[in-house]
Amino acid sequence: PEGPTVYDAVGGQPFFDELVDRFYDGVEGDPVLRPMYPxxxxxxxxxxxxxxxxxxxxxxxxxxxxxxxxRLRMRHNPFTIGQTxxxxxxxxxxxxxxxxxxxxxxxxxxxxxxxxxxEMAASAMVNSPFRF
Ligand code: HEM
Numbered sequence: 579p580e581g582p583t584v585y586d587a588v589g590g591q592p593f594f595d596e597l598v599d600r601f602y603d604g605v606e607g608d609p610v611l612r613p614m615y616p617x618x619x620x621x622x623x624x625x626x627x628x629x630x631x632x633x634x635x636x637x638x639x640x641x642x643x644x645x646x647x648x649r650l651r652m653r654h655n656p657f658t659i660g661q662t663x664x665x666x667x668x669x670x671x672x673x674x675x676x677x678x679x680x681x682x683x684x685x686x687x688x689x690x691x692x693x694x695x696x697e698m699a700a701s702a703m704v705n706s707p708f709r710f
Pocket of ligand 1: 611614615622623624626627630645650653654657659663664667668696699700701703704
């Protein structure tokens, strides 16, 4: 059914910029994940993820205009993502979701939707499930 999008409900792009900034601030201090990101300030990574998430939740298609079809599994192929990487990624994202929503008075369903989406998506990005 049509209706207000999650993007609109959370206040648009500023929400996703804040979410992604908190997320990458966590990644910056994470010894498992930090080495995967060569950029000093991760400015490019912040911009791409914030654009993607805003688009996914019903905002304007900035990500696809700049990057084309998401093809996220394919774009993650260069990185070794096992259970450990997935768990660390998800922990930072859950923390960022909680903190970013905390300042806003929004229905619980928004948080539930976001957390289950991130859990599903992070699991789907695992491309190296075994260690030999
Ligand atoms: C890009 C790691 C899960 C969305 C990247 C990059 C790394 C990475 C190292 C390259 C940084 C850049 O330059 O953009 C991981 C790890 C994950 C994970 C370790 C653990 C499961 C996810 C999930 C999503 C996501 C669940 C979406 C919900 C993206 C996007 C990009 C990206 C949109 C930019 C793609 C592009 O346009 O090049 N990720 N990622 N990632 N990731 Fe992830």
